[in-house]
Amino acid sequence: MGFISVFGTRRAAPIWALAILPLLTASAAPPTVEVSVTGLRNMKGQLLVCLTTNPKAFPDCSKDSGSVRMAVKAASAGDFQIAAPANGTYAIAIVHDENSNNKMDVAIFLPREGFGFSRNPTITVGAPSFKSASFAVAGDMRQSIKMKYML
Numbered sequence: 001m002g003f004i005s006v007f008g009t010r011r012a013a014p015i016w017a018l019a020i021l022p023l024l025t026a027s028a029a030p031p032t033v034e035v036s037v038t039g040l041r042n043m044k045g046q047l048l049v050c051l052t053t054n055p056k057a058f059p060d061c062s063k064d065s066g067s068v069r070m071a072v073k074a075a076s077a078g079d080f081q082i083a084a085p086a087n088g089t090y091a092i093a094i095v096h097d098e099n100s101n102n103k104m105d106v107a108i109f110l111p112r113e114g115f116g117f118s119r120n121p122t123i124t125v126g127a128p129s130f131k132s133a134s135f136a137v138a139g140d141m142r143q144s145i146k147m148k149y150m151l
Helices: 016-030
Strands: 032-038 046-051 068-073 079-083 088-097 115-116 133-137 141-146
Touching: 016 088, 032 046, 032 115, 046 079, 068 079, 079 115, 133 141
Parallel strands: 032 141
Antiparallel strands: 032 079, 046 068, 046 088, 088 115, 088 133
């Protein structure tokens, strides 16, 4: 296979390397999950967001060092993006931290602040299972989460 260059054949790059360069750079970009949140009862405080692949760490991401955690101002939380570390199976948990104290406040075992999960599973007693909230990420995608309030 010959190489063509304005500098001659010794300094020319293989043409096939230039053809696969876009494929290498495209696969290096992490997938993005665009999240749409509805049902916020007010625009106070922030949303505490957790994206995890660990079923044992769901919905409390503090036990998962590989999770993606972020805070989003409630006033701008209609749509935001989370960069997933890689393709895989994930679940999202969101807390509407209305007083910005970085935790979910409870009163007699009931949450005083809103919460939501990916795939909007039915809530009975306690948080849903990872399986009911999980979804596959294989490239960019979108999740719509409806907030719930108990009190």
